[in-house]
Amino acid sequence: MNLQEIYIQAKQIGLSRKCNERMTSDLSIKNLCEMYFDGDDWSMEYDFPKVEVLRQFKGKSEVQGIFTDYVGMPNNLTRAAFFGNSDVKMIYNAFSVSQLVLRHESKAKISVSENAILIINILDNAEVDIECIENARVEVFQYGGKIKSTGDVRITKTSFKK
16 A cells, blocks of 8 residues: 555545645655654544554654554653554653553553653553653553553543544
């Protein structure tokens, strides 16, 4: 699937006016990834783009914070989304303020310390194990998945149903 086809799919689902204008002027992987984070509620609700499409862009989307079937130890990423069968160990510390999305079958072990603030959206069958210490804080919005945590972790169960 090419970028034009992804854009057409997004428009059919109901892309926001702001994202549509951005994509019309610059149809790039960078803008598609930024669109994901800027409209994360919309993207998550419609499972957009599908994991099969994300796999086609593996190796090109990581620089923008979109990781598919990724295994590794990235730390203090400002914003990141893990899809497919990702398996990550992450550290957030100092004064970092970060956004994280975990989808599909992804697994994450996360240590949050010092004065870091982390906001997590977890969906599907993803699993997260969070250790939060010192003055750090974690906010989790749970649309699905499994959460294990210690420390100042605040979990809000939610859904897309209105």
